[in-house]
Amino acid sequence: MSKFVVKHVAVLGAGVMGAQIAAHLANAGVPVTLFDLAAAEGDRNGIVKKALAGLKKLEPAPLxxxxxxxxxxxxxxxxxxxxxxxxxxxxxxIAERMDWKTALYERIAPHVAPGAIIASNTSGLSIDALANALPESLRDRFCGIHFFNPPRYMRLVEIIATSHTQASVLDQLETWLTSTLGKGVIRALDTPNFVANRIGVFSILAAMHHTARLGLAFDEVDALTGPKIGRPKSATYRTADVVGLDTLAHVVGTMEKNLPDDPWHRYFSLPAWLSALISKGALGQKTGAGVYRKQ
Ligand code: NAD
Incomplete structure (x- = not known):
């Protein structure tokens, strides 16, 4: 296998994950160009700069x-x-929307270096369907690279091949993720929400369902589903705020859409109060308001 040398990484999307992945890479000494949409007013890189400034508010700061x-x-x-x-x-x-991701792939494709690897951090959209937005010449170097939040602490990264991905691409990525970032890599199949999120989202939804059924308070559920069961810090509702309520809703939507006959289907819906928070723009930690801090 030829050695995959990563001299410079482009991260597309400076949201919760993109900004933290860029910080994680920079801390490992890897130069990054961090992209986002051009800001409508003022500095056209303003969205990225605001995201980088926002990292300082996280404890401890990731950069x-x-x-x-x-x-x-x-x-x-x-x-x-x-x-x-x-x-x-x-x-x-970028945001967990198939249409936005594929539109961006069409836009970037003419500019990607020959031989570069392209990978999506999607939480669980079909990697094969995403690949179809790329020209054939790039498809065999595309795969999923699913970091977990917060990426500086979570060792797990899932890598996911499509039917086009060259085997050497996964081998090269796995070696790089392990040696440069100290990650524990698993190879997941291209199934809805892959492995860890399929389990994790189900457990969040089930806990939310039982919160209402048993008349419990959010912090009572978090006390029960946090360190007591081996999770270091975050638990059901705190995790939802850290992930982003809109992102959680998209990930739940992936299960609703793709697993209609799953026996656990009755759990695959967000509580109405949580959808109402999303409609108000209270998306969790990233907007300063969510389950815990109401607007
Ligand atoms: P986010 O909402 O924090 O950020 C999304 C970014 O996408 C924003 O910076 C926004 O400007 C950009 N964006 C929005 N619309 C766009 C468009 N049409 N074209 C280009 N860019 C656009 O989202 P996030 O939580 O960082 O999630 C990003 C990806 O990582 C998603 O696929 C998500 O499922 C995945 N992911 C999220 C988490 C998590 O805990 N939040 C964990 C693992 C993976």
Whole structure:
């Protein structure tokens, strides 16, 4: 197997995951260009810069020191797509919407360097369906790369092949993730929400369902489903706020849509109060309001 040398990574999306993945890479000494949409007003890289500033509010801050911060270059899709040419690895981490992801792939494809690996951090959308948005020439170097939140602490990364992915691409990624980032990699099949999220989302939804059934308070459920059962810190409702309630809803939607005959289907719906929070824009930690801090 030829050695996969990652000199520069492009991360697409400076949201909860993209910004933290960029920080995690910078802390490992890997230069990153972090892209997001061009801001409507002011500095066109403003969305990325705001996201990077927001990392400082996380405890402990995921980005260690000015030298590390300098390894992240803010960019936007309107002005800087030519910078993709110098990236050996492109990690897409935009919102969990098939239509938005595929539209972006069509846009970036002409700028991706020959030989680069492209990977999606989707929580559970079909990797095969995402691959279809790429030209055939790039499809065999595309796969899923599913980091967990927060990426600086969570060792697990799932990597997922499509029917087109070259075996060497997964081998190269696995070696790089293990040696550079110290990750524990598993190879998941391209099934809805892959492995860990299929279990994790089910357990969150079941806990929410039983909260209502038993008339429990959110913090009582979090006390029961946190450290007491071996989770280091976060639990059901805190996890939902950290993940982002909109992202959780998209991931639940993937199960609703793709697993209509699953015996656990009755759990695959969000409580109405949670959908109401999403409608109000209270999306959890990223908006400063969610299950715990109401607007
Ligand atoms: P987020 O909502 O925090 O950020 C999404 C980003 O996408 C934003 O920066 C936004 O500007 C950008 N965006 C929105 N619409 C866009 C468009 N049409 N084109 C291009 N960019 C657009 O989301 P997130 O939580 O960082 O999730 C990103 C991806 O990572 C999703 O696929 C999600 O399922 C996955 N993921 C999330 C978590 C988690 O805990 N939040 C964990 C693992 C994987």
């Amino acid at each position: 260690a020191g000015a030298a590390r911060i300098a390894l992240i270059t803010p960019a936007n899709y309107d002005d800087h797509l030519d910078q993709l040419r110098s990236c050996d690895l492109v990690i897409e981490a």
